[in-house]
Ligand code: SF4
């Protein structure tokens with residue numbers, strides 16, 4: 059297959075040494091890219107804050123497509139289940155949408171008494187020049203709640219820039235609440251969105267370790283908690299892109315250090331807990347022991363359960379194409395745990411650092427790709443003859459058409475994959491798809507058998 | 509209660525839309541363009557829109573949906589998107605090799621004022637369009653109309669870009685099916701074939717978004733109306749446009765360009781609308797309705813009579829697109845059911861007029877609204893004030909159905925959580941039986957699950 063000349067440097071075949079991949083580039087015009095926009099990034103990050111009002115300022119589509127598509131669950135308010143949009147019409151485009159936005163905020167804040175409101179600016183708003191910040195300021199004063207602009211005009215970059223905009227918005231809340239009574243052994247969980255209740259699993263571990271969680275950014279998030287986030291002693295950041303910006307800001311502003319972790323797979327999950335325990339070992343002498351006990355028990359439970367899956371999956375090959383490259387690292391390790399080999403790996407928004415680590419971890423010959431498209435992906439997985447594809451909504455039907463098992467590791471997943479318990483779910487998901495008898499019935503596999 | 513934030517009292521809203529019963533134009537344009545063989549839809553705007561539209565269509569059809577994007581940057585917003593589109597066109601023709609590119613705009617490219625017509629002309633002049641390849645296009649600003657408008661605009665774009673005439677009239681009939689499922693398009697082709705009528709159906713997404721598992725990934729599946737078929741639509745005897753919102757513009761365009769007379773009909777959903785469709789088809793083509801259709805119709809009427817007691821007086825709330833809601837309402841009334849609440853996010857006066865026409869005296873008793881603020885929030889509020897026995901609409905209705913305990917039938921776009929729509933038509937007489945089956949299943953399953961033990965009956 060032809061690869062666009064301008065994209066050639068975004069694909070490398072790992073040979074064990076550090077070859078450099080070109081990434082963090084705008085997609086070539088005309089490409090059938092699997093990427094989304096700035097707004098998408100902001101929206102997925104902020105949306106789990108369930109007691110805030112989320113208003114999409116723009117034409118109807120931007121709001122309609124992000125309406126409740128993520129499985130972020132809330133233990134309390136469900137305000138985020140409604141989709142609020144200014145639904146801009148032609149006259150608004152000509153005369154500006156400011157009045158409409160203001161009237162809407164006025165009505166909605168009175169009606170729902172949210173703890174805060176986020177106003178997302180979409181592409182068109184950026185172009186017609188509505189002063190969203192000014193309206194938010196005015197409303198903040200009038201309604202006495204934080205009304206925060208999210209500068210998420212889609213054309214300003216990729217999903218990653220949307221994470222940045224979301225972090226800027228959250229930063230407006232952090233530092234405005236009281237931090238009295240906070241334990242010296244306390245953390246914020248960052249980059250965890252409570253998909254299928256994952257935050258609750260992770261929080262349970264911290265509880266057992268004796269750690270106070272001040273807030274989660276943003277899974278099952280609450281405005282009042284976010285305001286107190288600066289009282290935590292450590293920020294624990296998951297995932298490559300989404301919350302690094304705020305972790306950095308908080309380090310500069312409040313001197314709170316951060317560590318990067320991943321909750322996927324046994325190794326990374328255990329490693330995360332140990333790192334955190336280690337950090338607090340001075341303040342809490344028993345924490346290491348408690349953590350060891352917790353990890354040991356969890357792993358013991360796991361191993362027996364995993365064995366059966368391992369037997370079936372050993373030697374199978376996988377392709378990974380996910381949003382962030384950091385997650386891909388965990389996935390490679392988790393797959394190894396199941397006896398599987400990763401032969402294609404890529405991401406929509408990885409940075410140079412991520413790709414370097416991927417190359418170090420990947421086996422020789424692995425195809426590593428940045429910002430791919432369906433045609434490329436299809437040819438890679440056929441070339442490597444994989445048994446499993448891990449990706450998102452747009453990749454799923456392609457994998458199935460090719461006769462390949464699939465596991466959704468993006469935001470549409472329905473079962474928790476994080477934590478130790480998540481590893482079992484992950485194994486189950488992979489197993490159920492990879493060894494499905496349906497593959498014996500599809501033409502490609504059918505031919506492979508002879 | 510997932511929607512516990514929806515109050516019963518209907519508040520006057522001046523500005524906002526809450527939980528829309530519509531979406532934006534480009535997704536309609538994208539769907540229509542997929543109904544052309546070997547055509548790659550191209551979204552002229554930022555990356556996000558295109559990604560969203562593809563994802564939404566993928567979730568509904570569970571098939572790969574391909575489309576390119578101009579990938580706007582801040583620079584494009586200042587200097588215009590011409591450079592992006594020109595680059596995009598040559599990239600697409602070299603890498604993805606479609607026969608046709610179907611460009612639609614987005615809010616963004618519309619707002620900055622890109623002239624797609626002129627850019628496409630420039631691409632041709634600069635030699636960026638290889639021999640035999642075509643670019644078609646349409647404008648789809650989402651701050652006007654809805655997803656249905658976008659579909660309609662692209663249908664007109666297909667006609668403008670691909671229709672032609674040899675000057676020799678034929679007996680072929682053009683049929684524009686409107687925004688319906690691939691199963692429905694297949695069924696319309698079957699009906700015409702069984703009647704012995706030669707037709708060109710466009711757009712035709714059957715065998716494009718409902719493709720078989722073959723072990724291969726085909727960027728351009730086998731289906732879709734071909735350039736060759738489109739090139740004879742100007743010679744056809746007549747055009748039947750099914751649904752004025754989605755199909756009339758295309759039919760009009762054919763009339764303007766090639767003097768092909770057209771007739772606008774409802775989508776053949778339910779008994780009466782199908783009767784009109786079959787009659788019109790037989791009369792414009794000058795063929796007699798075969799006996800097999802009398803039998804098909806008879807089977808539908810038979811099911812209605814068998815089950816009429818369960819339909820009688822049942823109150824129905826429905827939401828969706830105008831072209832579907834109009835014949836569906838008529839069908840419900842034919843069944844002796846009572847439509848009570850209805851919203852459609854798609855604006856247009858014609859909707860109210862037609863609903864009034866098909867509802868007759870009932871109209872005065874109904875809550876009907878379309879266009880601005882005709883959203884799911886309003887529908888839910890109406891439902892809280894008068895509870896219906898059945899809810900019909902796309903997947904977003906499931907929250908209301910659950911919160912209020914109402915049987916729910918999925919029809920419309922998008923259906924994100926069930927299958928079937930791609931495979932089993934709801935148009936025609938047998939499609940009518942499928943609608944009946946779905947409604948009865950929902951109503952009677954609900955009854956079986958919730959009735960008292962005394963009322964539980966084995967035989968119905
Ligand atoms: S900007 Fe317009 S075209 Fe793009 S998603 Fe939003 S409403 Fe649709």
Ligand code: SF4
Nearest residue numbers: 097181212554556557
């Ligand atoms: S208009 Fe902009 S913000 Fe809205 S979906 Fe498209 S790219 Fe994203």
